[in-house]
Amino acid sequence: MSIHNEHILTLDCPERLGLVHAVSGFLVEYGQTIQELTQFDDRRSGHFFMRTDFAGQNGGATSTEELRAAFAPLAEQYGMAWQLEPKGRKRRVLVMVSKFGHCLNDLLFRSRMGELPVEIVAVVSNHLDHKGLVEWHNIPYHHVPVTPDTKPAAEAELLELIDAHDVELVVLARYMQVLSDHLSRELTGRTINIHHSFLPSFKGAKPYHQAYEKGVKTVGATAHYVNAELDEGPIIAQQTVEVDHTFGPEDLVAAGRDTECKALTNAVKWHCEGRVILHGNRTVVLR
Incomplete structure (x- = not known):
């Protein structure tokens, strides 16, 4: 199990109401605090793009595998293509x-x-x-x-x-x-x-x-x-x-x-x- 304090989540999916709320709610549930969030809502194509840098609250660390497994159902619900990696991984x-x-x-x-x-x-x-x-x-x-x-x-x-x-x-x-x-x-x-x-x-x-x-x-x-x-x-x-x-x-x-x-x-x-x-x-x- 790879335990890390900071992770990067990158995703894209069809535009839909509540996407940012869903992702931020997931991070709160798992004790993560957002350090950086960048998003782009492409109205021409109806597609949404997002990257967030987050870390365990008060320096807490979480396994990458646990976060991926927990996020997968949410990603499937919204039709997301996504990747979640430890920050700084070479x-x-x-x-x-x-x-x-x-x-x-x-x-x-x-x-x-x-x-x-x-x-x-x-x-x-x-x-x-x-x-x-x-x-x-x-x-x-x-x-x-x-x-x-x-x-x-x-x-x-x-x-x-x-x-x-x-x-x-x-x-x-x-x-x-x-x-x-x-x-x-x-x-x-x-x-x-x-x-x-x-x-x-x-x-x-x-x-x-x-x-x-x-x-x-x-x-x-x-x-x-x-x-x-x-x-x-x-x-x-x-x-x-x-x-x-x-x-x-x-x-x-x-x-x-x-x-x-x-x-x-x-x-x-x-x-x-x-x-x-x-x-x-x-x-x-x-x-």
């Missing part, structure tokens, strides 16, 4: 990377410093460039080369690694391979990609070069969930930086690196804190 994350290492390095550093509620359990790459960096962090590094002929076998190996490491979230930190439709479906809702463009503009390869040709005055990066459509997954976080006519393509690439790191870090953090709820092809981020 999610098991596998990072994928190719040759550009800035996003990987940022995630490794922030994880090591305790800024992200994650445990990076493995790094997978189709190149060997970052093996030394990753192993310095005492994290297993798996070199999985990918060619058109070996892609099915490489993706099968990736799924085996995900199972072996009990991975909860896959992060594509500038992994420059397109996942197959099959793999994208397998990892729906638990794979975050960073695209070096402010989507939906400039999809696909070399978006900064596309941005240069258009003479944009702002470039940015987009962190999104992966789905079967290239660069079309539900958006979680975006960052931008202002540029001007003096910026060449290489300058835009350099300017965009910090936006990529920040957008990806935010997306991973919010996902692992239970702040992101998928709803169709959109997300609701409760902050």
Whole structure:
């Protein structure tokens, strides 16, 4: 039994009168006090979203399993999709990377410093460039080369690694391979990609070069969930930086690196804190 003082409850369900009252009443009944509550009532879709951070009154601790079992009937009554986790629980994350290492390095550093509620359990790459960096962090590094002929076998190996490491979230930190439709479906809702463009503009390869040709005055990066459509997954976080006519393509690439790191870090953090709820092809981020 996992005994914890603080928990996070995230839920969504069809809009209905009395939802907040029902949840808060449940928490009172079980001796819990609300520390933070964020909600969104989407009148357009008739759907309700909620995240609450709560703790045992006077520092009391309750088992996570007991709270889940007690909440399940209420969730069923209101048709809720929900998760209840101990606050601060580290999610098991596998990072994928190719040759550009800035996003990987940022995630490794922030994880090591305790800024992200994650445990990076493995790094997978189709190149060997970052093996030394990753192993310095005492994290297993798996070199999985990918060619058109070996892609099915490489993706099968990736799924085996995900199972072996009990991975909860896959992060594509500038992994420059397109996942197959099959793999994208397998990892729906638990794979975050960073695209070096402010989507939906400039999809696909070399978006900064596309941005240069258009003479944009702002470039940015987009962190999104992966789905079967290239660069079309539900958006979680975006960052931008202002540029001007003096910026060449290489300058835009350099300017965009910090936006990529920040957008990806935010997306991973919010996902692992239970702040992101998928709803169709959109997300609701409760902050």
